[in-house]
Amino acid sequence: MRPATIGALAKATGVKVPTIRYYEEIGLMPEAERSAANRRLYGAAAFARLGFIRHARELGFDIEEIRGLIALSGDPEQPCAELDRIARDHLARIDSRLARLTRLRGEVARMVDACSHGRVGECRVLEVLSDHGECASEIH
Template identity: 50%
Template sequence: MLAIGTVARRTGIKIPTIRFYEQEGLIEAPPRTESGRRLYSAHAVRRLSFIRHARDLGFELDDVRSLLDLSDQPDRTCADVDQIARLHLDEVEARIERLRALKRELTRIVSSCAGGKTAECRIIEALADHEHCAAPHPTPAKAVKKRRKSPKSSKKHRM
């Protein structure tokens, strides 16, 4: 049985996040020592790794929940799992496509900079004027996802 810090190191999930997952019911509340510290079994660690991996792959917590439920009932057909993954794959493909359109426009914008003053800066013009877009990029709802920013230090982002 491992302490939470060890589990965190082993799974790459931060300590508060592990507690958060417990609170959200993604993992069971683990047994405790006499003094109240959490103790994790190898099984719990595997479950956490599963969650981590699924999250890395872009599954939302709700998706992860479904996946975990499915794997808890080993007589369900694999088709459900497959469907979740497949849906997700479609989303990923769509996202790649949108990002590529975005990249095209950004490239166009960046390369239009001639090193002058902002008064005649093409980037600002291009941003001010949606009409000039080469590619019809994402409509309101499907615009570019923003990253999370750490308060100090550098940005990290998941995509």
């Protein structure tokens, strides 16, 4: 397998070309080797790493967390407690976002139900929004 262009890497991983360059710029991807004409060239390792990054991003890890995960993966002798901690922290964040979003859904649904389908003057959507006392749940 000879080195691929950035376009081929993009196609294979589903990460856009400018995003790959951006990842290189912020040091998330290593600096790519270059062809004689200054084009970036990627080998199998780059495909694996970018795939990893993409998947982690899809799971909602932020760039700094991914940096941490990559650093840890480079040293297989380390105990995986830190890895576990990053993942658990992330899970906790997801859970709290889920809880918040669920409460929010309830409030918005209630608001939609309150619409009388008449004129704006009678519509309760605006009232619900204006008056925090209308909230069923305490969001703040």
